[in-house]
Amino acid sequence: MKLLKFISCFSVPALALCLAGCKKGEVKADASQPLQQSFQAAEPEVKQAIDTVTSNLKSGNYVVASRALAPVVSTHNLTEPQRQAVGVAIQEIGQAIAANPALDTKEMYELRAKLYKAYDGGKRF
Numbered sequence: 001m002k003l004l005k006f007i008s009c010f011s012v013p014a015l016a017l018c019l020a021g022c023k024k025g026e027v028k029a030d031a032s033q034p035l036q037q038s039f040q041a042a043e044p045e046v047k048q049a050i051d052t053v054t055s056n057l058k059s060g061n062y063v064v065a066s067r068a069l070a071p072v073v074s075t076h077n078l079t080e081p082q083r084q085a086v087g088v089a090i091q092e093i094g095q096a097i098a099a100n101p102a103l104d105t106k107e108m109y110e111l112r113a114k115l116y117k118a119y120d121g122g123k124r125f
Contacts, residue, residue, distance in 0.1 A: 031089035032058055038081040046072055053089065062093050062103060066111035074118035083119070090115055 032054040039050040049068045056065035073086055093112065097103045 029088050029092040029095055031085060031092045034081075034085035034088050038079065038085040042076075042082075046076060057089065057092060060096070062096050063105075063108055063111070065089070066093060066108065066115060070111055070114045070118070073115055086115075086119060090119060 035050050035054050039047055042050070049072050052068040053065045053072075056062070056068065069086065069089060078086065090112075093115075097108065097112075
C-alpha cells in the first residue's frame with residue numbers, strides 16, 4: 001500500500017507536467033536569419049525588401065512583411081536556399097494566423113494566395 005501511495009505521489013505530477021508540456025512542443029518558425037543569409041548577395045533593392053520583411057516578422061506586422069515579400073517571390077528567380085528561407089517565412093506567417101485568426105483579413109488572404117502561387121504554383125493553398 002505504501003508503494004502505491006509513493007508511486008502515485010510521483011506519477012500524478014509527472015503526468016501533469018507531460019500534459020502541460022505537450023502544447024509547447026510545437027516549434028515556431030523564425031525566418032529572419034535564413035532570409036538574411038540567403039539574400040546576402042542579392043541586389044540592393046531585394047536586400048532592402050528582405051530587411052523590411054525580417055523586421056516586420058520580428059515585430060509581428062505580418063501584413064507589411066507579406067507585402068514586402070510578395071514582389072520578391074513573384075519577380076525574381078530564387079535560388080534553393082532562398083526558396084527554403086521564403087518557405088520558412090510563409091510558414092511563420094501561417095503559424096501567426098493560426099494562433100491569431102483576427103490576422104486573417106481579406107488582404108492577408110490575398111497576399112498569402114499571391115505568395116503561395118509564386119512560391120509553388122499555389123499547390124499548398
